[in-house]
Amino acid sequence: MREVRGGTNLTYGLVETLGQSIVSGEYSSDRKFPTESELSQIYGGSHSITREAVKMLTAKGLLRARPRQGTAVEPESQWNLFDPDVLRWHLERKFSLKLLLHFTEMRLGVEPNAAYLAARNASAEGIAEIRHGLQRMKNAEGGHDDTVSADVAFHVAILKATGNPFYRRLDEMVNTALRISIRFTNMIKGHEADIGAHEAVLDAIVARDPERAFALMQTIIRDVIELIESGIAGKLGIKGAWLSDQEANPAGK
DSSP states (O other), X not given: OOXXXXXXXXXXXXXXXXXXXXXXXXXXXXXXXXOHHHHHHHHOXXXXXXXXHHHHHHHTTSEEEETTTXXXXXXXXXXXXXXXXXXXXXXXXXXXXXXXXXXXXXXXXXXXXXXXXXXXXXXXXXXXXXHHHHHHHHHHHTTSSOHHHHHHHHHHHHHHHTOOHHHHTTHHHHHHHHHHHHHHHHHSTTOOOOHHHHHHHXXXXXXXXXXXXXXXXXXXXXXXXXXXXXXXXXXXXXXXXXXXXXXXXXXXX
C-alpha cells in the first residue's frame, strides 16, 4: 500500500497523490491506468473514495473514462492549466521556466487590463483591499509578514477590484502560479518586489487614472518576463535548481 499525500480529507488526499503521479509521468497516456479496484488496493481507499477521486481528476482534464474501455490518462495537451491544482502540479513537477514564462505572458494580457478596470470601477472596499495588500508588502519588507503571501494579496485584490466577475474567477489560478513565480524571483539575490512600483499602481487606481494604472502594471510584469528570460538564457546561474532537463540541456548533451 502506498502513502496518500495531501490533507486530512481522504478523497482530496487521493486526488493530490494521483494528480502528482499523473503530472510526473508515473501514470501516462502510454500506459494502462489502474482500475478503481486496483487503485483501492494500491492506496488503501474505499471504492467510493477512489471513484470520487477519479471523477475529480476527470473534471480537471487529467483522466477520461469511456464505456468498456476503462479509465485512461489524457495527453498533456488536454490538461486544464486553468485549474489551480493542475497548474501547481505542473509547475512543481520539475520546474520549467518556459512554462512560467508562458504563464507570465498571460498575466501581461490580464493584469494591466485589470488595473485599468480597477481604476475605473473599484469601490472604496476594493481600494481598501488593494491598500491592505500593499501595506502587507511593506510589513513583509520589515520581516512582519510573509513576502509571497503579501505580494499575491496585492495582485489578487486588483483582480477583485475590477468589478468584473470573470477577472474575479482568475484569483485562484493567479494565486497558485504567482506563489511559484514570486518564489523564483525572490530567490535571486538582490531581486525583490519593487514596492514603489506597486504603490504607484495603487496611486493610479485611487486617482482614477486607468491608462497610467495599465502602463505601470504592464511595466511590473514585463520586468518579471525579462527576469525569466534571463534565467532561460542561463544568465542567472540557477540552471541546476530551476530548469527542467530539457531547458538545462537543450542540445541533449
